Amino acid sequence: MMQACGLIVEYNPFHNGHVYHIHEAQKASNADCMIAVMSGNFLQRGEPAIMDKFSRTKAALLSGIDIMLELPFGYAVQSSELFAKGAVHTLNEIGVSSICFGSEAGNVSDFIKSYNHVQHEEESFQVVLKQSLNKGYSFPEASRIAYEHIGLSDHHIDLTKPNNILGYSYVSTILSNHLNIKPLTIKRTSSGYHDQAITGSIASATSIRKAIHQDGSLTPQVTKAIPAITGEQLTEYRNEAGLWHTWENYFNILQYRVMTMSLSELASIHGVEEGLEYRIKKTAPNATSFMAWIEAIKTKRYTWTRLQRIFVFLLANIKKTDIEPLRMTKSVPYIRLLGLTSNGQAYLNKVKKQLDVPLISKLSRQPDPLLQLEERASNAYYSVLPLTTRQKMRKQELTPPILIGE
Amino acid sequence: MMQACGLIVEYNPFHNGHVYHIHEAQKASNADCMIAVMSGNFLQRGEPAIMDKFSRTKAALLSGIDIMLELPFGYAVQSSELFAKGAVHTLNEIGVSSICFGSEAGNVSDFIKSYNHVQHEEESFQVVLKQSLNKGYSFPEASRIAYEHIGLSDHHIDLTKPNNILGYSYVSTILSNHLNIKPLTIKRTSSGYHDQAITGSIASATSIRKAIHQDGSLTPQVTKAIPAITGEQLTEYRNEAGLWHTWENYFNILQYRVMTMSLSELASIHGVEEGLEYRIKKTAPNATSFMAWIEAIKTKRYTWTRLQRIFVFLLANIKKTDIEPLRMTKSVPYIRLLGLTSNGQAYLNKVKKQLDVPLISKLSRQPDPLLQLEERASNAYYSVLPLTTRQKMRKQELTPPILIGE
Numbered sequence: 001m002m003q004a005c006g007l008i009v010e011y012n013p014f015h016n017g018h019v020y021h022i023h024e025a026q027k028a029s030n031a032d033c034m035i036a037v038m039s040g041n042f043l044q045r046g047e048p049a050i051m052d053k054f055s056r057t058k059a060a061l062l063s064g065i066d067i068m069l070e071l072p073f074g075y076a077v078q079s080s081e082l083f084a085k086g087a088v089h090t091l092n093e094i095g096v097s098s099i100c101f102g103s104e105a106g107n108v109s110d111f112i113k114s115y116n117h118v119q120h121e122e123e124s125f126q127v128v129l130k131q132s133l134n135k136g137y138s139f140p141e142a143s144r145i146a147y148e149h150i151g152l153s154d155h156h157i158d159l160t161k162p163n164n165i166l167g168y169s170y171v172s173t174i175l176s177n178h179l180n181i182k183p184l185t186i187k188r189t190s191s192g193y194h195d196q197a198i199t200g201s202i203a204s205a206t207s208i209r210k211a212i213h214q215d216g217s218l219t220p221q222v223t224k225a226i227p228a229i230t231g232e233q234l235t236e237y238r239n240e241a242g243l244w245h246t247w248e249n250y251f252n253i254l255q256y257r258v259m260t261m262s263l264s265e266l267a268s269i270h271g272v273e274e275g276l277e278y279r280i281k282k283t284a285p286n287a288t289s290f291m292a293w294i295e296a297i298k299t300k301r302y303t304w305t306r307l308q309r310i311f312v313f314l315l316a317n318i319k320k321t322d323i324e325p326l327r328m329t330k331s332v333p334y335i336r337l338l339g340l341t342s343n344g345q346a347y348l349n350k351v352k353k354q355l356d357v358p359l360i361s362k363l364s365r366q367p368d369p370l371l372q373l374e375e376r377a378s379n380a381y382y383s384v385l386p387l388t389t390r391q392k393m394r395k396q397e398l399t400p401p402i403l404i405g406e
Numbered sequence: 407m408m409q410a411c412g413l414i415v416e417y418n419p420f421h422n423g424h425v426y427h428i429h430e431a432q433k434a435s436n437a438d439c440m441i442a443v444m445s446g447n448f449l450q451r452g453e454p455a456i457m458d459k460f461s462r463t464k465a466a467l468l469s470g471i472d473i474m475l476e477l478p479f480g481y482a483v484q485s486s487e488l489f490a491k492g493a494v495h496t497l498n499e500i501g502v503s504s505i506c507f508g509s510e511a512g513n514v515s516d517f518i519k520s521y522n523h524v525q526h527e528e529e530s531f532q533v534v535l536k537q538s539l540n541k542g543y544s545f546p547e548a549s550r551i552a553y554e555h556i557g558l559s560d561h562h563i564d565l566t567k568p569n570n571i572l573g574y575s576y577v578s579t580i581l582s583n584h585l586n587i588k589p590l591t592i593k594r595t596s597s598g599y600h601d602q603a604i605t606g607s608i609a610s611a612t613s614i615r616k617a618i619h620q621d622g623s624l625t626p627q628v629t630k631a632i633p634a635i636t637g638e639q640l641t642e643y644r645n646e647a648g649l650w651h652t653w654e655n656y657f658n659i660l661q662y663r664v665m666t667m668s669l670s671e672l673a674s675i676h677g678v679e680e681g682l683e684y685r686i687k688k689t690a691p692n693a694t695s696f697m698a699w700i701e702a703i704k705t706k707r708y709t710w711t712r713l714q715r716i717f718v719f720l721l722a723n724i725k726k727t728d729i730e731p732l733r734m735t736k737s738v739p740y741i742r743l744l745g746l747t748s749n750g751q752a753y754l755n756k757v758k759k760q761l762d763v764p765l766i767s768k769l770s771r772q773p774d775p776l777l778q779l780e781e782r783a784s785n786a787y788y789s790v791l792p793l794t795t796r797q798k799m800r801k802q803e804l805t806p807p808i809l810i811g812e
Contacts, residue, residue, distance in 0.1 A: 252789070252793075253659065253662060255789070256659060256785070256786065256789035259782070259785035259786075259789070260721075260722055260723040260782045260785055260786050260789075261723060262723075262778070265723075285797070285800060286797070288793060315666075316666055317666040317667060317668075317671075372668070376665070376666045379662070379665035379666055380662065380665075380666050383658070383661070383662040383665070383666075387658075387694060391691070391692070394691060
């Protein structure tokens with residue numbers, strides 16, 4: 001029986017650190033097949049991907065990933081809990097034996113001990129969390145205070161670190177659902193998640209994107225930090241689409257949207273809570289850029305990430321009623337295949353008869369409600385491209401997955 | 407007491423035929439004050455105006471109109487019945503003694519006789535109308551058949567002619583509401599409503615727009631058919647906004663909208679009836695232009711005008727629930743002033759204490775629901791302009807009316 005190891009990724013863009021992660025995960029898991037579940041055209045922190053999911057998939061399939069699955073949009077642009085739920089269950093449905101994630105902590109037993117500790121102190125955690133939220137702290141800030149209160153730091157997990165937070169959510173999803181998956185972690189080395197500057201051949205995706213957008217081209221500094229195939233995909237995408245996506249590409253369309261919506265419609269958008277519709281509406285007419293607009297809306301309570309996510313939902317017209325059902329369901333309703341290698345195909349041939357959910361390889365005419373959100377999000381993502389390019393990109397969604405190495 | 411004569415206009419753009427109409431109406435009515443009620447940024451036949459309402463207002467105020475009122479958006483982009491209701495009641499609220507409209511028939515007693523005849527034959531008219539609609543005829547076509555059936559042509563009104571249809575609706579609104587307004591009509595002379603080519607100094611607005619859009623500039627043929635002030639306004643607008651509005655400017659945004667809406671949302675848009683949401687949705691991905699899209703949706707039942715109106719409602723996000731109340735109310739909830747001359751000001755000073763509804767001169771923070779639609783429609787209209795221009799244009803909506811000749 002082939003053994004598969006799962007990775008939870010965004011690849012925005014795919015860089016040398018990701019290659020390192022794949023190799024280390026393969027070593028740690030000793031798996032025969034590396035399966036990644038990746039956010040599609042919009043990312044966890046509420047941003048459009050620098051290039052589309054198919055281009056990012058190609059780069060990964062040529063660099064060690066055997067099967068690329070799509071994390072459904074409904075889970076992808078969410079805080080760690082729902083993000084982890086979608087990602088871990090997708091990997092569980094495809095039958096991985098292990099999941100290997102990068103973390104600042106680097107020791108999986110610390111995550112497990114922390115999970116057990118939090119389970120034990122759940123009640124007191126919830127009390128302090130609620131108190132802190134009521135005081136006007138943002139959710140991440142309030143969580144940090146509550147974790148500190150129950151003494152989580154004694155268990156060596158610093159939950160102010162972004163990759164520790166995600167890793168904790170993965171472990172928590174695995175353990176609380178009693179999934180037959182072994183969690184593994186690799187210590188993140190040189191470069192922090194949010195590092196702004198590229199300093200060598202291993203750089204954060206944030207710093208790589210920043211350099212690309214600033215220079216408007218792939219400088220030697222950038223190419224040093226990414227595999228050649230990522231450079232090729234980026235260049236090809238830019239030639240075809242005329243741009244690498246940033247939020248500013250969507251400013252006009254977002255301003256139009258908000259300025260033609262009623263307050264009650266705005267309040268029906270997922271993530272718009274606590275009267276935020278008034279702030280979004282009020283700041284719209286005078287906004288001169290996406291960044292300036294977020295700056296004008298931002299308060300202590302609303303983090304930048306939370307507001308960015310809301311703008312994804314506004315852009316793609318995602319309602320509260322679209323997302324609420326995801327909290328209730330136990331697992332994911334389908335697995336969507338973006339691409340695979342011949343090794344991935346061999347694995348799939350072995351497992352596909354035992355799958356509990358449909359394996360979807362292209363969008364159909366009557367898709368699952370969750371796939372309808374995917375389609376809507378992709379339509380929104382491609383809407384800023386020239387007519388012929390966006391038509392071509394949208395058609396990609398309807399074609400079979402990418403197959404490498406036949 | 408000053409006497410006012412009302413005109414119901416679109417001025418898209420204001421041309422020599424409109425100057426003639428004002429003079430003839432003044433002679434026929436012997437009024438001291440000429441008041442026009444004009445469609446705003448979107449027109450009755452479901453099109454964006456070639457330039458904004460303020461530019462069109464300026465041209466008219468310098469050419470014989472004393473007071474320019476805005477026909478609320480909720481009435482403006484509608485078939486003749488609701489259009490006439492909004493226009494006639496607006497003029498009634500401002501206290502006009504007469505309304506003078508252009509028509510192919512040219513004799514007001516024919517309209518009155520026709521109205522009485524239709525009242526008398528109402529039942530049989532409705533039966534034939536319904537039968538024809540059930541056979542799949544469009545509404546205008548079905549009406550024509552029903553009018554013919556009850557023998558309306560014996561009364562010299564040909565209700566296949568667009569200006570006769572509108573005139574008939576004005577007369578019908580006046581008579582059925584027992585308004586103290588005298589209907590007057592002027593025979594339209596040389597140029598038909600839909601004439602495609604400019605043939606002299608009096609040309610249809612359709613032919614003038616067509617020539618402007620085709621040439622992308624104001625050729626001598628165009629300038630011959632419009633007053634100098636219209637030419638100046640058109641040039642100024644083009645310099646500032648970078649375009650003269652056509653539907654094609656809105657194609658990308660409309661395609662984005664439809665491709666991020668659910669079928670049920672699409673069905674909630676005003677005018678989307680009888681499963682039309684499926685046709686609109688199905689044809690969206692492959693549409694390559696606005697015109698091609700309408701062409702793909704069109705059937706015998708859905709006229710071009712009806713589909714264009716639906717696209718206005720889609721663009722401005724106007725729901726069925728936004729428009730339904732307008733059918734129930736007896737009159738209009740306010741009068742909105744776009745501009746006036748000193749003579750218009752003198753008239754207003756005389757009547758303003760007797761007005762039954764508020765006279766609104768700029769959009770306020772808590773507008774009437776009907777004014778909220780106005781704002782939404784204007785936001786949609788301006789959304790295709792460059793950032794600084796659209797901000798400036800939107801601010802115009804919040805400033806006091808244009809005053810000429812102080």
